[in-house]
Amino acid sequence: MDADEREMLVASVHQLLTGTRPDPLGDLGWDELFAAEPAVAVTTVFEEKGRTLATIDSLDRVVASAVGVAGDVTIVHPVPGDHRSPGPAGVVLAGGRRPSSTTAWLSSGGPVRLIAEEAVAWYPCQGIDADLLGWQVTVDEPVEAGVPPNPTTGPAAIVAARRALAHELVGVAEATQNLALRHVLERTQFGHPLAALQSVRHRLADVHVAIEAARTATAVAWAEPDDLAATVAKALAGRAARAATAAGQQLCGAIGFTWDHPLHRYVRRALALDGLYGASDELAGEIGALLAERGHAPRLGR
């Protein structure tokens, strides 16, 4: 896909995600695109999802594909902040497949399990981001349903999820940065726009650096066979999104603090996405432990 085709795809995705049609991914031809060019599909859709705060079930589809389940399986994602827990809780995202006959249960590094409906308890969840979160899910006595997926698919699903979420976090970071840029260019005090102040400019410059770091890391996460690259990408993207939203909360001042201003929706989304599959500070610890295990610092990307 060349640069022009890419640009057209981004525009189509943007239009679909900001429109009112009930199945944007179906209209896009996600299945075909993902099968043919997974990197293009994930990069484009997840970055736009981040930018537009859309709530489509793209993460469920990526994870389902990595695990090798299809049909009416509900994907339960590791609980924010506790992705290493093998159970008993997880979340189902809004826009995802509603609780149904079988749930696919992910835990970090462990095998994916298919749990029957009768063993699962569902609670609606709003939490920090009511648009993103759907249900909290717990299991007391797991009842296996059907043939379990290949054990290697658990780690593969974590990698795929982290990589996709990294793209989405980059999108959130960029959209938030744009909000802040617009604000500081328009808002004046003491006869000058806020953008003329060096402390303001430097804060936004640091956000730009963080986004660039995240962006190059996501590219390496596709090119590099070492799974560590996806974890690095998610950690850097989480930090970029947190840096952008924190800068936005400071620089957009009082008006940015209101419910009506769009900023807090980006803050909520950044926090929630950062928390899925390992928040950036938790991932730093996971990376450190992995490096200790390997006995050296891997050089990712050539």
Next chain:
Amino acid sequence: MADDPLLDAGPYREGLRRWIAEEGPVLQGWSLPRSGSMVEGYRHDLGLVRLLAAAGWSRYGWAPEAGGRGGSAELRAVLYDELAIAGIRLPELYLVLETLGPLVQAQAPVLAATELPAFISGERSWCQAFSEPETGSDLASLRTRLASSDQGWRLTGHKMWCSFGAATEAAVVLARTGTPESRHRGLTMVWVDLRTPGCDLRPIRAETGRDEFAEIFFDDVAVGNDAIIGAVDGGWAAAMYLLQFERGMYAWQRQAYLHGLLDVAVAAGVDGPGEERAVGDAYLAVCALRNKCRGTVAALAAGETTGPRTSVDKVLLATAEQTVFDRLELLARDALLTGDGQRGKALREGWFFSRAASIYGGAIEVQRDIIAQHLLGLGAVRGR
């Protein structure tokens, strides 16, 4: 030369790894950690520089006209990566070679033919002489004068902060050929043999305890026409060209070195979640630097101009250096505070030097200004 299989990065890397493995015991003499006198360390490293040039590995990526074996500059990136992977401390000569060499190779062919081979092989080292006591980030304010004379030029002035100056025999100097008010328009880049009468070099001791820098007094020093790099009054363009490489391959060498420090730290053992997080933080900062400057190295090797985008590389470089040493402080606090052996001394030197990473080559505040104005479209700062 076109048939040389080592011109491809894959075979070059394989061949180099094999050579490093074979030379194992010999190369241990240049392994991490190391501390002490800058000049002694620099001269000790010349042994490795000579070895790599004689074996040919460091000639790849330089043009045949400059004593090189041809091939993309990306081969040099492979060299620095592989040396650091093998636990070898990168000779500081290469930092300056990578900053000054590309400019001379591109814009001073006579100089490149006569002097660059000697630099690559460690026979004659150069330093960079841009800053002055009154000229740091505001490079266009410099005053060192290059006046025309009947046999070429005469150089008079005072340069400061010349890295590794006390170990070098030549300097690349940015001087004023225009009127005092000509700012960036009246500058010329010139190469100066420091053995020429009128040159007086004095070391500057940094808070690392090492003579990291030197100041050079030029008193009516004779300089020939062949020593001009680029065009007369084209010094600003030459400096901007050069700065790209400082952000590219210099940054790449630093990420190789920082990765090497993490290799050592991790091999020494990581104890508990606090230390694990420290290692992870440091690694993330180095990854961010590596990823970004790898792209810059590739762009420069392909002949592209990178422009203000490399201010991002510079910020990432300063952040990576300081994050790594801040985390190493946590991981090896006893060595840092009370260790009097090589490990403690090297850690202290590195920790102090990392504080300069946000100052040299253009202060981090200036980089943020550039990002804000040229990459984010926030307009010029009021008052300028």
